[in-house]
Amino acid sequence: AQRVTQPEKLLSVFKGAPVELKCNYSYSGSPELFWYVQYSRQRLQLLLRHISRESIKGFTADLNKGETSFHLKKPFAQEEDSAMYYCALLQGGSEKLVFGKGMKLTVNP
């Protein structure tokens, strides 16, 4: 079965420090992966997609099929990055997104 694992629930760093939010997946086909973010009192929103290979708000994520990972990285965290981050997998032939349990990032001043 398809599964997304975010092994850490909480991450706290100081402003300017690098961050890496881990995501591992279990999927037999070719995965399509996403990172969604939820800032305090805001809606869940798309941060970035694997297929676009873009950098959004300084965040990047690289798909590593060998390690079945899609870790989210940012070299210099900002206070406004504090939020809940969810990794998600799109099942092939389906419109169903499978989400991880999420991780709370806190960036301290």
Next chain:
Amino acid sequence: DTGVSQDPRHKITKRGQNVTFRCDPISEHNRLYWYRQTLGQGPEFLTYFQNEAQLEKSRLLSDRFSAERPKGSFSTLEIQRTEQGDSAMYLCASSSFIGTLYGYTFGSGTRLTVV
């Protein structure tokens, strides 16, 4: 507001009562999704509509749950004979014809508390 609207924002109901939630997607989006999120978990897929057709349903959607999108615009999610385990945030999302691959737009959700 041209985003996804959900109503009500909060609902408290007694066990055994029926509840209905409404979702108004972005007007040009033909795809609509319902997810459920409980504390400490990520959103879990419930069902998906393309226009008025319900194309996918999760096993989470028991017989007590029913969703409709009668004219391919707004959608309703009804839960009959609510149970305490139904307490959760119910999220609606929509996307264009391009689909999930290009990301959803989520609503703010309806928080259901069954007492």
